Amino acid sequence: MSGHSISEELFARASQALPGGVSSPVRAFRAVGGTPVFIDRAEGAHFTDVDGTDYLDFVMSWGPMILGHAHPRVLEAVYEAAAAGTSYGAPHRGELELAQRVAAQYPGAQRVRFTSSGTEATMSAIRLARGVTGRDRIVKFSGCYHGHGDCLLVAAGSGGATFGTPSSAGVPGAIAGLTTVLPLDDPERFLSFMESEGNQVAAVIVEPIPANNGLLLQRPEFLKALREATRRHGALLIFDEVISGFRVAPGGAAELFGIEPDLATFGKVIGGGFPVGAFAGPARYFDHLAPEGPVYQAGTLSGNPVAMAAGLATLDILEETSAHAQLEELGRHLEKGFDAMMAGKQYPVRLQRLGSLFWLSFSEGPVARCAEEIPDDIGAPYATFFHACLEAGVYLAPSAYEIGFLSTAHTVEDVDTALRVFERGCARTFAQEGIDAD
Numbered sequence: 001m002s003g004h005s006i007s008e009e010l011f012a013r014a015s016q017a018l019p020g021g022v023s024s025p026v027r028a029f030r031a032v033g034g035t036p037v038f039i040d041r042a043e044g045a046h047f048t049d050v051d052g053t054d055y056l057d058f059v060m061s062w063g064p065m066i067l068g069h070a071h072p073r074v075l076e077a078v079y080e081a082a083a084a085g086t087s088y089g090a091p092h093r094g095e096l097e098l099a100q101r102v103a104a105q106y107p108g109a110q111r112v113r114f115t116s117s118g119t120e121a122t123m124s125a126i127r128l129a130r131g132v133t134g135r136d137r138i139v140k141f142s143g144c145y146h147g148h149g150d151c152l153l154v155a156a157g158s159g160g161a162t163f164g165t166p167s168s169a170g171v172p173g174a175i176a177g178l179t180t181v182l183p184l185d186d187p188e189r190f191l192s193f194m195e196s197e198g199n200q201v202a203a204v205i206v207e208p209i210p211a212n213n214g215l216l217l218q219r220p221e222f223l224k225a226l227r228e229a230t231r232r233h234g235a236l237l238i239f240d241e242v243i244s245g246f247r248v249a250p251g252g253a254a255e256l257f258g259i260e261p262d263l264a265t266f267g268k269v270i271g272g273g274f275p276v277g278a279f280a281g282p283a284r285y286f287d288h289l290a291p292e293g294p295v296y297q298a299g300t301l302s303g304n305p306v307a308m309a310a311g312l313a314t315l316d317i318l319e320e321t322s323a324h325a326q327l328e329e330l331g332r333h334l335e336k337g338f339d340a341m342m343a344g345k346q347y348p349v350r351l352q353r354l355g356s357l358f359w360l361s362f363s364e365g366p367v368a369r370c371a372e373e374i375p376d377d378i379g380a381p382y383a384t385f386f387h388a389c390l391e392a393g394v395y396l397a398p399s400a401y402e403i404g405f406l407s408t409a410h411t412v413e414d415v416d417t418a419l420r421v422f423e424r425g426c427a428r429t430f431a432q433e434g435i436d437a438d
């Protein structure tokens, strides 16, 4: 958009009040350039910015809005809950009902503790695993994101080192050193690490459907290897289902793959657009958590009644409307349409998909299953493509490494609209790169 838009004006002012003008870094558009659009209102699969431009939204708040924005039944539940008081700091029915719903849907989730974010859920699950096992070390995989807790903002150490190094300034090396970062999709490497050091490992945490660094779909054999080896060496397996939970199936990736983790973490969908996280698992582990046991964890706004009502309404509607089947069908329509559109063209771009999660990967060659396989030159073509789509009224994630989300509010027509925009976006992107359509 040229000229002096209201978004540009607000962003200039916001940059004097909020670091980078935003409350969370990727929103600042640094990876694609340009000025972020300021949102005025959102409904269904669309939002409108402060300049009055309408966008078909494929970010959906990064996952929570699985029913679309401002779903009338979710709003009704929110209004009703808010009218009865917005926070108690004391027990209430809503948290019981949502916990029971999680327990009914997620394998092994006998106990649920609510938090206010996914970050808190993974931090707390790791503390619980450390308390249960009496061990300090943990394992994560490169390309998986688990929020911004110290022990998870860690990159692989150099060479064959098994001790991680901080991936953010401000994370102490001593804490990062307790985390080992291994590659996804490499069961041999994992198994040999566990053979030598598994008896010191409290927990192995993984996104069973890694969706924060592209969409790195794992072979079930890899996840099975994690399950078997953690059990053999007395470490807990944590599935971080903050994105996949309640989205890919009622029982998340655990249900999809038929693999039950020891602990699972949730966020995004479970809060129906409100700040909610949760971690869950068998009673025998949660007996270690305060007030039952010595592992401390708490939260002033945890189990917030308005947020619980939004989450509960969301899970109710998902269940009643066979939403997962509907989302799979819509996702398949997108995938087939994209492949048909690309047939015969030489564009180095591919659509990866699982259910309602999709990633436009600006590279050629085999499908990436680990972070190391993603070429490091995908940013430039994606930036061109992103702005072509934005100008045409299709809002995608402002980073080549972030994925897209479908909701039940997206129609087949919306997907067809997006496909036409993608086609023109690709033509512009690759004309610029000197690649012809055929």
Ligand SMILES: *Cc1c(COP(=O)(O)O)cnc(C)c1O
Binding pocket: 116, 117, 118, 119, 120, 122, 145, 146, 147, 148, 207, 212, 240, 241, 242, 243, 267, 268, 277
């Ligand atoms: C979003 C996300 C988190 C962090 O959740 P926040 O609510 O942003 O703190 C953790 N794990 C995964 C897999 C996520 O996608």
